[in-house]
Amino acid sequence: METRYSTHPEHTKTMGTDELRKHYLVEELFVAGEIKLVYSMEDRTIIGGITPDSAPIALEGSDQIKADYFLERREVGIINVGGNGKVVVDGEEYKMENKDCLYVGLGKKELLFSSESTSDLAKFYIFSAPAHKEYPIQQVSFKDIEGNRLGSQESANDRVIRRMIHNDGIQSCQVVMGMTQLNNGSVWNSMPTHTHDRRMEAYLYIDLDENARMFHFMGEPTETRHLVMKNEQAVISPPWSIHCGCATSNYTFVWAMAGENKTYTDMDQVTMDQIK
Ligand SMILES: O=C[C@H](O)[C@@H](O)CC(=O)C(=O)O
């Protein structure tokens, strides 16, 4: 498991392209037959990709987190961004189609991930945070969430947001998670932009054309920087940083947050005249 340290905004100001990418960009999450995990000191979250091939892959504890099993002191939100697959939690099977979400709480011991077919591998994106109590396992299918329309075609940000793990949905200790889909011709997400000092956030961009690129913006509102990203890459947003982006075509992104406040709407809006 790779470690990413927290950074101070004063440090981020001084970073060039390579340094920015080294600290905030997660370039490769989905590799056939592998599990990739990134431990971020931002709210002690773990971001990961699990891509089972012919054999199931287990999500396990490690010396790094001094845990006999992964969920010994944690909870996890899982979204399948690939082909059909399943997760077996302590012997109980949960089938997951593309964009379906599963929450597994504190204390569950064995998590096994597998793909239904080796010609269309499941890609499980995971987002985990420390947990203090057990909430029940819950699953929600993408097709069962109606979603809310945000933005407009005129401002190139016509999109549908689906909240999955949140106060009025699947219950959790800290994790808030969902997905936003940009409609054809819309390219801007999360603009007007915001910060939330109370929690970090990670974005995973998906369904972005191989030849398209995402220009993801970060940094303090008065010191913005950008990262050029490809499909299926993730980016870590410290609590003090804006997080929004504009791509060369439409896409979907999975957003996930953890911290001391789970209220989705608790955001500090940044006005256009504040951004530099
Ligand atoms: O804090 C919340 C997050 O940044 C996202 O949920 C924003 C988002 O999905 C969108 O504007 O489309």
Ligand SMILES: [Zn+2]
């Ligand atoms: Zn946010």
